[in-house]
Structure formats: C-alpha cells, structure tokens
Amino acid sequence: MIKKIAVGIDIGGTNTVYGFIDSSGRVIEYVEIPTRGNQPIDDLLSRLDSRIKLFFKKNISFELLGIGIGAPNGNHFTGKIQSPPNLSWGDVDIVTIFKENFNCKTILTNDANAAALGEKKFGAAKNMNDFVVITLGTGLGSGIFSGGKLLYGHDGFAGEMGHMCIDPEGRKCNCGNIGCLESYASATGIKKTIINLFEENPKDAFLQNINSGKINGLTIDKAFDSGNLFAKEIYDYTGIQLGRGLAQAANLLSPEAFIFYGGFSNAGKRLLKPAQISMDNYLLSGHVGNISLLQSALPKGQAGILGAASLILTEN
C-alpha cells in the first residue's frame, strides 16, 4: 500500500534540515545540508529539489502529500520569505516555487513557529494549549500558542520576542534598537557578554579561549561543569536577562511553560535555573511557581521539520 507522507524543511542561517515524515510523526529519513545563504536562493532550491525527488523515486511505497517549510522571516500569510537576516536572498516567493516544482500543497511559517508546532504535535507541549517555544540560536525567536492556536498577529509577524526591550539603557541590538532580549540571550548576545568579561579580565585563559573563536556552547558547558566561575557568570548573567524577557511575555500571555530549543538550549539547567529565578522575580505574584521552563523533548534539530511537516499532516 502506498503511504502518503509530508516533507518538513527547516531552513536555518547555516544549515538546512529536511525530513520525510509520516502522520504519526515518524521521521523516515532526515538530512542536513549547508544553506549557503551567500549564494542565490536557486542554489538551495535546486539541491532540495533533486534530493526530494530522488527520495520518492527510490521509495516507491511513499507518495508526497505536501511540503511544510519553516524559515527565518517566513510569512505564513504571504507564503514568502521576507528579507531573512543572515541570508542574502531578499524576498523569496518560496510557496509558489515549491508548488510549481512539486505540484503539491506547500505551506510556509517562520522557523520558531515551526518549532512550536513540532512541540505541540509531537513533543513537550502535546498536552498544553498555552506555551511559548523559544529558539536560542544566533538570534532568539519565539513561537506562541495561546488557547491551542499558534499566534500570527495581523500580518504574520507575531512572536518577535527577541526584540522586546528588556533594558532601555542597554545594549545596541543588530536590529538597530536598544536593549532587545536577543542582544543578551542568544549566541550573538553571549558573544557580547564574553567580550565584556574578557575586556575586564584579559589574562584569563578560559575567556581568552572562548573570546578568540566562534562561540561554542559546549565549551562553556564543560567549563561550567568543572566549576569555572566565568562560565557560571556567563550563564548567570544571560539567565537573569532571559528571565526578564520571559516575565514580560508571561505577564501578557500567562503560558503554562516556556520550551527551549536550538543550540544554546543544550545548556539546560545551567542557563534555565538563573532564568527561572529572575523570571519569578519579575512576575506578578499569582504567576510565581506556575510557569515551567523546559527543554525540547524532541530529538536534536527535529522540532522544526516535525512542525513544518505538521502544517501538512494536520490538515489531512
């Protein structure tokens, strides 16, 4: 019997992940390829196109039901990726392109919304109606469920929690504004924190090491676990700032939980413990103790493709 399956694609700033997923959420095959955001979009599209078609040629017991896509600045309403940060593509009418190439239903959402859909359908939020998934990568994204529905806002751009101001006298963000949460709680933000610490302590070997190269959460985690005080300070400081942003969102949305996904979420309790204390400190007293901070319950990197695929699977 031929089984209808969805393709979920999660386009990221560095890598793009795609998977072939059945209605139970089983990932039949899962591939990561470089996005090459400095090339024209056609470069990524042609690689995806040939690989997806090859899969169905090889696996004749499967049929393509549709394609769900999560992408930075992906707009659910317009079907376009609109000038994504860190990618040189400008506006891309990706839904039209995929529909023409594959002749199947194609639905787009942004990357954080895809992760939120994945957690709702198959992950930590299966039994929740009110939660926020936060992606901690180069930036900080968020996908918001309230009353069982993903929030899009009037133009599809709800969920820009990374650009909530947590300190009007704070850091300059890449977006041009001041004190955005993302300028503290993301790889970009942590890098800034490391630079500040390194300037104050230029002779410390650990700070020298993590300041010189690409920021790497694993190195900080290991140092933290072996009792390095600067590693602790990095996560404490980041957690305090993160907690402020969480409290702002929580006072507005009253979610059951925040669920963390993406590179820096692997820090787990090292980061989430100070974040919880800080959040509770800024919450209205009635909320204190009622909002959990959780890590994604899905295999690494799969919330995005599962959520993107669920856009197709849920409708069928």
Next chain:
Amino acid sequence: MIKKIAVGIDIGGTNTVYGFIDSSGRVIEYVEIPTRGNQPIDDLLSRLDSRIKLFFKKNISFELLGIGIGAPNGNHFTGKIQSPPNLSWGDVDIVTIFKENFNCKTILTNDANAAALGEKKFGAAKNMNDFVVITLGTGLGSGIFSGGKLLYGHDGFAGEMGHMCIDPEGRKCNCGNIGCLESYASATGIKKTIINLFEENPKDAFLQNINSGKINGLTIDKAFDSGNLFAKEIYDYTGIQLGRGLAQAANLLSPEAFIFYGGFSNAGKRLLKPAQISMDNYLLSGHVGNISLLQSALPKGQAGILGAASLILTEN
C-alpha cells in the same frame, strides 16, 4: 412579543455600571451605582439583585437571557473574582451566586477583557482580529484579541500588560515589582510623575493645584490645551513610557491596533501622539507605521457592559 436581553455588569474600583442590552447592542437602560468596595460583597450584590429584578418586573416585554460580568481579577475559567485590588472582598464565587439568584446563565471575565469584547462586538474593533484594548484607570489593564479570539492564558490571567517591566531600574509598583508599565501609565503612575515634577518645581501654581487633590485628567487636559508646559511634560513623559510598553507587546503580538478606554484615555492625542512616536522608536522596523493607537468608539463607560453582555449574546 417578549424579547430576550442580557444584563452586562462592569464592576469597578469606585463605581459599578450595569445595563440591559439586546442582541444588536442597544443599551435599553444603563445605571451607575457606587461599588462600596470597603463593604462586604453582599452589599453590592443585594443592590444589583433588587434593581435587576425590578427592571424585569416593570418591563414585562423583556426576558432575562443571562448575565455577563466584567470585574477586576475576574477569572473566566473559575467564575470567581480573586482578591481584587482596591476591593476588600477576598475571593468571591460570583458566578455561582448570580446563577442561584437569577436562575440564568452567568459568565464572568475580567474588566479589561470585557472592554475588549465590547470593542470587538460593537466598537472600534468590529473589523479587526488582532488588537489590544488598554484600560487606563487607577491601574492599566489589557484585553488581547489574537486571530479573532480573546486570549486567556492557561489560568485565565493573560493580559497583565500593566505589570510588564519597562525599566528594570525604574519605579516601585504597588504589586511589589520594579518598573511596571502601570507605575507610569495610569492614574497612579501619573500621580507619581506629578509628585516628582512638584518636588522639582514647588512654586508652580498648576503643579501645586494638581498635586494637592485627587488626580483629574480633565484639569491636565485643559492646562495642556492652554499651552501649560508642565501639562505637556506630564503627557509627554507618560506617553514615552506607555510607548515602550506598547512596543514590547506589539513585538510579541503584532496587533493591528491598540484601543484605549477608561478615564485617562480621554486625553486622546495629547497622550497618544508621544506614545506613538515612542512605540515606533522601539518597534522592529517592519512594524513601524502599521500599528494604530485609537480611542474607544463606544459611548463613555459602555465598552465594559457591552462586552460583558456579549458573553451571553454571542452564545445565543
């Protein structure tokens, strides 16, 4: 023919308003009585009870369909008013009490949600699916619509926008936290601003006057219109802080508009113009110019009772 109508009740810190409302939103009768929040809740309940029953005795062409109630800390899920601020009642199981007394459907929500429902069903938000109603009274409340639905959060306490922190080094709020939006943009907040200005300028006659008595928006409006620079400074400062809070909420929710209701919203452009400039300053660039600040389009004091009544009318 007997016409079925709803009663909408809006319980406030000082006054309680109730009205008899038909399915088209026509307010057949509309009464304001003192809440007397320092008395036991039975005092207010017995007055409402006798007056509502008297209305239906006198007007035999109307039949009671149900009662909708908006109240501070009114919880839609539990049907209880939970320790409302400025009222000495503790927890009140108001839905059960009304159901027993009137033998009709009774639905509770909080006061800001009632105002938001009123604007959606009969007011400025009739054609909007994504908007936030902000009540500017003693405190600052908010009712949020997203995707055409009122947001309640997991426990019914979503919409506490007044307690979003806009300045971690800012004013102490009555809730115990620091820098809450309400401690700037509300009667309570404006009073603090006036005290600060008066301390710096103790000889100014206008500041002496507004500092000595109960805060009165109309007095400030008149002074503003006659060119008083302190009145301008009060609204400019309040508007700047308000705009910061609006930007935080807007980055998260991407609403089409914020709609202002309640005492201080009568300041209109005097307050909303600096608020708009400040909000746009803190928004992600894609949102700038896309979010309107509007005043309630309903007769003074009626959004709350219309929205409370709509809880009954919408279901029938």
